[in-house]
Amino acid sequence: MKNIAFKPAFAAVAATAALSACTMIPKYETPPVAVAQQFQYDRADNGIQAAALGWKDYFADPRLHRLIDIALERNTDLRAAALNAEAMREQYRISRAALLPSLGASGSGARxxxxxDLNGTGHGVISESYSVGLGVSSxxxxxFGKARSNKQAALEGYFNSAAARDSAHLALVASVAKAYFNERTAEENMALAQKVLKSREETFRLSEIRHKAGVISAIDLRQQQALIEAAKAAYASAVQSREQARNALSVLINQPIPDDLPAGLPLNKQFVFDRLGAGLTSDVLLNRPDIRAAEHALKQANANIGAARAAFFPSISLTGSVGTASHELNNLFHAGNGTWAFAPTINIPIFTWGSLKASLDAAKIRKEIQVVNYEAAVQNAFRDVADALVAREQLDKTYHANSRQSTAYADQLRLVRLRYKHGVSSALDLLDAERSSYTADTALIATRLTMLENMADLYKALGGGLKRVTLDGSENAAQPQAR
Structure with a gap:
């Protein structure tokens, strides 16, 4: 008979467990986004893709390595993103704890x-009471899966923040590299301006002699003097660019630039691989942390719909306790002094349909907003990659053309200067040759800087070195690779 008596209770427990395993979260499907299957200018033939490379496998300069290491340790934006991810992890743990009852112990004593006159004996009476117990409160x-929906939403919120941390990590690596390239390029422009200034000063001294001899006019002499001042102005501008690049680096690494940095490599040897393959467009979806963040935000909104749906149904809260009580402390744990209490509460929404329906509609709208945000993130990511690839393709051609142009103008300047010394070419010919040569040299340096920045941007656009965030068990996220 006892076994039969337990069957209804067992059935009730089984039914409760079955219902608790269900949620009302809509089935999630990744929104389709119309993008091409392959990138048009993906012409890398070495099979190397950014996702397989940590930043130290891609950037070759040890001086840059040190700067990135410091930035990853000290940068304020990255630290804030990491702390935000940790806060969201703890929020997920709070939501997960709501699935289990909280057990508390209590003890009290009174004398x-x-x-x-009040107790009817005419004498004062001293009374004592003591109790200890364990209890579950509310x-x-x-x-109907409300708590599980909230837990899933919190989990997706953590994934979203972890992806945002990865995005900040990747953006920081690219930003430090670009600031470093700007600093080094400015130093090259300074060296070029000094070289040109020295050459123009030598030409000016020769022209002064020829002017005194009446060979050239004062107008030609003043034009050459103007070129000297132009070279000085170019040098000052290059110094300004270098100092501003250093200021940007100081902000990124959150400290002054150290004096003990290792020597840097030449600008034409900054990368281990000079070509990165983009692969299929689906690879970008897997590797870009901003796309992962957008998708997790969409999943979070989807889970919130499940919680809003569950709010339409009754909720049952349980409060109970078990313990022992006695008027004497010595008898507290004697037989017959046990106590227990059980107080279930059911809450049935009746006149709240309007607000609950509005909450559900709002949750659905917020999901549609996240769908739009996801589509925008995908389209922007594909544009970033496509722009970087086409820029790489055309910058290669531009650089080679600028290089040939610089060589031609340098040879022209050499010949014109030689003819000028022998009185064959005019001062105007020399001025034009000097301007053309300097312009070609600065254009070549500027194009190389743009190429260096493009390679850093392409690494970032392809989600280089950052893997999909996963959980070990339930909540341990993989850290960004910084080998």
Whole structure:
């Protein structure tokens, strides 16, 4: 008979467990986004893709390595993103804890004296009471999956913040590299301006002699003097660019630039691989942390719909305790002094349909907003990659053309200067040749800087070196690779 008596209770427990395993979260499907299957200018033939490379496998300069290491340790934006991810992890753990009842222990003791007129004996009476117990307070049975939906939403919120941390990590690596390239390029422009200034000063001294001899006019002499001042102005501008690049680096690494940095490599040897393959467009979806963040935000909104749906149904809360009590402390744990209490509460929404329906509609709208945000993130990511690839393709051609142009103008300047010394070419010919040569040299340096920045941007656009965030067990996220 005892076994039969337990069957209804067992059935009730089984039914509760079955209902608790269900949620009302809509089935998630990744929104389709119309993009091409392959990138038009993906012409890398070495099979190397950014996702397989940590930043130290891609950037070759040890001086840049040191700067990136410091930035990853000290940068304020990255630290804030990492702390935000940790805060979201703890928020997920709070939501997960709501699935289990919270058990608390309590103990109390009281000793009091009552007045004789009040207790009917005419004498004051001292009474004592002691109790200890364990209790569960207002544990809500997750019959319709509200708590599980909230837990899933919190989990997706953590994934979103972890992806945002990865995005900040990747953006920081690219930003430090670009600031470093700007600093080094400015130093090259300074060296070029000094070289040109020295050459123009030598030409000016020769022209002064020819002017005194009446060979050239004062107008030609003043034009050459103007070129000298132009070279000085170019040098000052290059110094300004270098100092501003250093200021940017100081902000990125959150400290002054150290004096003990290792020597840097030449600008034409900054990368281990000079070509990165983009692969299929689906690879970008897997590797870009901003796309992962957008998708997790969409999944979070989807889970919130499940919680809003569950709010339409009754909720059952359980409060109970078990313990022992006695008027004497010595008898507290004697047989017959046990106590227990059980107080279930059911809450049935009746006149709240309007607000609950509005909450559900709002949750659905917020999901549609995240769908739009996801589509925008995908389209922007594909544009970033496509722009970087076409820029790489055309910058290669531009650089080679500028290089040939610089060589031609340098040879022209050499010949014109030689003819000028022998009185064959005019001062105007020399001025034009000097301007053309300097312009070609600065254009070549500027194009190389743009190429260096493009390679850093392409690494970032392809989600280089950052893997998909996963959980070990339930909540341990993989850290960004910084080999």
């Amino acid at each position: 009091q004296k009552s007045a004789g 544990y809500e049975l997750d019959l």
